Amino acid sequence: MSKILVTGVTGVIGKGTIEHLLKKGVPASEIIGLARKKDGLDDLITKGVEVRIGDYLDYDSLLNAFKDVDKIMLTSAVAFSDRSTQHYNVITAARQAGVKHVVYMSIMRKEGSGRIMPGITDSDLFTEQVLKSSGLDYTILYHPPFTDLLYIYYGSGPHKNGIRVPAANGKMAPATRNELAEAHAEILSTPGHENKTYSLGGSEAISFADIANILAEIQGKPVPFTTITTGGYIDGLIAKGTPRHVAEFLTNWVVAIDEGEFEHRSGDLERLLGRRTVTFKEYIESNVNKQVKE
Structure with missing residues (x-):
């Protein structure tokens, strides 16, 4: 049985992704949430979703959390933190644990602009390169404001x-974050998104x-x-x-x-949502x- 793991489930987008997976009919037994602590996640646990404890900066905790996982939704780390190390750990641990597919939420970039958003762009570029060279199937999602x-x-x-x-x-x-979470759930729960990028x-x-x-x-x-x-x-x-x-x-x-x-406006988000x-x-x-x- 394949399992989907969503990171950052104490946040709006992470938790929303799981809620939309459930709405789409994915059994709770196939969904795992990753968080540094279980506080505030009783509603997910009550619905039958397993919550595993893991920290992006604790590699061994990630290895343990990723056991028997097929797909990972990598909710990006917050600004003003070492995003590159955290994302690298997730991708590397995923590969070591036998995960097949990682979905990453990046920040939208205008083609050819060369703009560097301090605290974000460099780590996004790094993460995307690590993911593309990891040998894992990947999907990169470019988020707007x-x-x-x-x-x-x-x-x-x-x-x-x-x-x-x-x-x-x-x-x-x-x-909205709710719309983006729904798009995440659509990509995680349906085939055909391997090695693609979407501008949302x-x-x-x-x-x-x-x-x-x-x-x-x-x-x-x-x-x-x-x-x-x-x-x-x-x-x-x-x-x-x-x-x-x-x-x-x-x-x-x-x-x-x-x-x-x-x-x-690529239309990708509309197509994923169907509206x-x-x-x-x-x-x-x-x-x-x-x-x-x-």
């Missing part, structure tokens, strides 16, 4: 504070100026939009208590969004109390 987390770039209380970002009309093609941009291209207009339309109140300097944006985040390295990280994302790094993705307006309208804070 997350529709449900765009507010971290423009801040709370947009009607009161406006949207002030180092961006103008450059567009991105975001998708959403159906809609949207800019920060568009976001201001949409929020104004939904609430019936104006949302002032202002393009500011990167320095001004960083200073504003730091003034709210954001550490400088995080502020600089977020700024790099906003600039990349404005310059079209995440605008590509168009949720628009930003649709998402906000169904989550207005969580997303639009006065």
Whole structure:
């Protein structure tokens, strides 16, 4: 019996991937979640999903966790950590344990841009190369910005504070983490995805100026939009208590969004889901109390 192991199941995308595998009819007995601890995973365990303990930086724990596993969903490690070592350990342990197929979630890159997103791009490139040269079947999934987390770039209380970002009309093609998790589950549970890459941009291209207009339309109140300097944006985040390295990280994302790094819409995500993705307006309208804070 083949088994699917999903890493990072204490996170939204990892846990969501397992929940969508169950919805697609994959028996719980064929699904394994990997986490550093079992806290907060009672709901998965209750459904019959086995949770194994493992740490990307503990190679032996990975070897033990990967026993009798056929496919692994490698949920990428967080920024500001040694992502390259962690991902290398997962891929190498997977090969040693006899795993056949590893699926990796990378960050979308515009073809030919050469942009390096500090803390992400180098380790993504490294991981993809290790995976392609490992002898394992691989699938690489390029993620766009997350529709449900765009507010971290423009801040709370947009009607009161406006949207002030180092961006103008450059567009991105975001998708929700739930939609991406569903796409992961589709790839893990169906054949034909070996040694392929998918660009998972959403159906809609949207800019920060568009976001201001949409929020104004939904609430019936104006949302002032202002393009500011990167320095001004960083200073504003730091003034709210954001550490400088995080502020600089977020700024790099906003600039990349404005310059079209995440605008590509390949249609891959729509094909995997069998439908168009949720628009930003649709998402906000169904989550207005969580997303639009006065």
